[in-house]
Each structure stands twice: as C-alpha cells, then as structure tokens.
Amino acid sequence: MDFWRVLTHEAPAFVWPVKFCVAVTAVTYVLSILTGNVSQVDRVWTFLPTIYTVYYALLPLWPSVPPTYLFPHAPDTIPASLRETFSPRALLMASLVVTWMFRLSYNTWRRGLFSLKDEDYRWEILRQKISPFLFQVFNFFFIAIAQNIILFLLGLPAARAAAQPHTPLSTSDYILGTLGFLIILTEFISDNQQYSFQTFKHSGKLNPNEWPGAKIQWTKHDAERGFVTRGLWAWSRHPNFLCEQSFWIIITLIPILSPDSPKLDFPPTSLASLTPFLPCLVLCSLFFSSTIFTESISKAKYPLTYSAYQERVAMFLPLLTPVWGALLGIQGRKGSVDTLVYGTGPNSKGKGKAE
Secondary structure (H helix, E strand, O other), rough: HHHHHHHHOOHHHHHHHHHHHHHHHHHHHHHHHHHOOOOHHHHHHHOOHHHHHHHHHHHHHHOOOOOOOOOOOOOOOOHHHHOOOOOOHHHHHHHHHHHHHHHHHHOOOOOOOOOOOOHHHHHHHHHHOHHHHHHHHHHHHHHHHHHHHHHOOOOHHHHHHOOOOOOOOOHHHHHHHHHHHHHHHHHHHHHHHHHHHHHHHHOOOOOOOOOOOOOOOHHEEEEEEEEOOHHHHOOOOOHHHHHHHHHHHHHHHHHHOOOOOOOOOOOOHHHHHHHHHHHHHHHHHHHHHHHHHHHHHHHOHHHHHHHHHHHOOOOOOHHHHHHHHHHHOOOOOHHHHHHHHHOOOOOHHHHOOOO
C-alpha cells in the first residue's frame, strides 16, 4: 500500500507504533463484538501510552528486523543518531509515563476494572439512549478507533524528544519533570479519597489503614449524599481528571520547551503550528466531553445535591471554587448550598470543606 511505503521511507520511526496501533484497534473491536462488552480499550488504556513512549525512549535497544510479528523494531532507515544513543529527555518522559502507568494500573485493579466481565457504566447508559445500530457505529468509530488513535498520539511527545539532539537535560526538563511527578502524587491522593469514600458508602465502615491523604472521617451524611465532596473533591469536582490532563500537558511541553526545540509561532499563525500540542489538545477535549456526559448522569441521579455541587465547586480548576463561593455569598445562598454540598456538623468543617 502507498501509505505503508510512504510511512517506511518518510517516517520510519512510526512504522512499528502504527502497526501496533492498528493491531490493537482490530483486536479490541473484535473482542467487543464477540463479548458484547465494549470496555476492551479501557482495560489496555493504562498500558498503551507507556508502550508507545517506551518504544521511542529505548530506540537503540530494538533490532532492525523483528524476530516475530509485532515485536518492536527500529528499521535501518531511522537516522543513526536516533538508533545509536539514548535521549535523556525521552528517558525522563518514559520514567514519568511508567510511574503514571503504575498509579493507574493499581487504581484500575483495586476497582476490579481489569475483570473481563466489567464494563464502564456509562456505556450501558448510552445504550439506553440511542439505537443498537447507532451504538455499534459509536463503538466502531469512537470506542475502538478514536480512543486507540488518542492513545497512539500520547506517545508522540516522546518521539519528538527522541528526534531532538540527545543533549543533557535542561532547566525546563527538571522543572516539568518535578511537576509531573507531583501531579501523579496528587492524582494518587484523589484516587484514594474517591476509593475511600466509595468503600465507606457501601460498607458503612471507616478503614483505619487508608493511604495518607485519604484518612477522612466520612459521615452518614456523606454516604447519603452519594458522591464525594471532601478532601481534594471539595475544591474540584474532578481533581483526578484535572491531574490527568495536566500530566499529559506536561508530557507534551517537555520537548516543546526544551532548548533543542524549533521556535514555535506565538500566537499560532495557523492550525499546522498547533500540531506539537495535538496530543494534549485531543486528550483534554475527550476529558471535557466525557465529563459533561458523566455529570449529566450524576445530576440525573442526585438532582438537588449535584446541582448544588456544580454551583459551589469548579469542574476542574480549584482557584475558581472560592470565586463561586463568593458569588453565592453575594446572592445570599452560600449557607444553604454549603449545607447541601458539605453537610452540617463538626465533621463537615475544616480542611474537607472549601471556603
């Protein structure tokens, strides 16, 4: 095919990742049809960005000819500078993404989402809203194809880093790398708070062995409300989503802000000039649209309290939450909204509540 011929000669570093992406897309789609469970991509979401990133970071390790089908390889047509030495910047990015993978894999495992029988609850709700034919169209084009393309795109910043001169790490690398690890830690805390709340909600018992940052004294009122509004969730309705988007923005920025990166037009002069930002732009668009759908489900389930939560707490940015509180105060509604969102009594005060 002309596509493969062009890819092999013009962008040989993408030959294996593209083949692997096509294979994973086909397998996940076929499995979704055979099993009737469309969460096949969800189960490999935690691994695929890591596989693509590590491939580019470890280019010198791969053979020029694959010993078996789909085994990672680096064709001889890839420039020798990429195949013979490691990129410190790409290795930094790989360490960040591998750490991200362990965090997400742990959270996915303890929630039971690696089970072949489990399916994202949102897909079942979507099935009820559209016809079976449209759902299968959605499954093919979005769940199977689009999501795999997004996961492929998340590896492109590492490819960009590997293609740059393999110079020592710069100040921007150290700053962004540190921020990346801090964001992973913050997301881990938000995951643990959510898991702690859901465990208490279903068991009615506090776990004395919670992770640091998740040792919150949940109350009966919290469980009755149905969703978490304390800890990081008092400042952002989706602190985990905020961290996830921020992490991939940082991964995208590492090669862009490096001293070896070509100067970018600012402000952008064309859509083409936004290409380096494509991975994080696409992912953030996905998270925003997904969050809108998720919140519509929550609002239908908890119409009064979740509406109050949306009025009181920002969707993503914690800095906006005090602003929303101040606006409610001007309207004379802050007290009543706070009661719905945070509850009353001593356990609703303090660090678990946004001001």
